[in-house]
Amino acid sequence: MSLHIGIVGLPNVGKSTLFQAITKKQVDRSNYPFCTIDPNVGVVAVPDERVDKLADLMKSAKRIFTTIEFVDIAGLVEGASQGEGLGNKFLANIREVDAIVYVLRAFKNDNIVNVRSKIDVLADKEILDTEMILKDIETVEKVINGLERDAKSGDKKILKELETLRKVYELLKDGKIISEFEWDEEQNKIIRGYQLLSSKPRIYLINGNESDVSDEVKNVFNKNNWKFLVMNILDQSEASELSSEEREEFGLPKELSLNDLILASYDLLDLITFLTTGSDETRAWTIKRGDKAPKAGGAIHSDFEEFFIRAEVVNWEKLLECGSFVGAREKGLIRTEGKEYVVNDGDVIEIKSGK
16 A cells, blocks of 8 residues: 655645655755655655564564655745746645645754745644645536536536535635545545545644643644644754664654654554564564455455455464464464455464465
């Protein structure tokens, strides 16, 4: 499963510094707006202690972590939906990602150009939201006009699509973000088909120290259930150049806050990880929460889904406690599950198939 997270924000808020820190990939971070034009892309391993522990247990030759692709997208400015700045290029790049990390500036630094008149986290968020909403309104209006003509045929599928998009349109006109509303499976499928910018799940990264962010701002985010992290990206970037041992030596936290962002982004897409392990490799695999055993088989190989027979399943911690598959089997901890089994995060699975 290929996962793409877009890093977006106004110019000079720390997006490219964040991207570099996460991916350890050198990008242009010059101090001027629109420094990033073509999106930088980097693949990041999702930290997972389970892979390491199971690999140690099984003496695996390889350790393979699940990954996320982070995309550093050019800075957006007010009026982007009308073509200001890099306008449509920026918005088109967002359409291609699965979820969005908003980077919002809270830090004060006169040496870093601020395209806004003052530091205002909530106002900057509103600009980003508004530009995406305006672009979505433009998209949905065109689609509705076409569907209204086609709906005269009485086709139930078209009528359902029209009904859904009219609801979407009303919310957008009210300045609402589509991802913050509940939709049924059919509606979700319709909305996903149009890759609406405001339908992308998002997390907010407030760039600065905790002291830079007022309780009032934090309360607004909490009240609205907006997932957010506060992080000094520059400090994290500098710390990422050091090993965990070196960070400890200098009195810095051994684990980077960057890992919290990676894990939060993974969770944002409602994904879980199951594992396979043996002497050849220990590997983490990504599926959607609620997926059943055959779908897990399909993540490994399409034949395993098509010709699925059963799955042998054990919780990763139970396997560690028993010290081996033999020990887990002797204690009755390895279960045989069929096609209706819903996979849990942390399941260690061996798929049995007819091919």
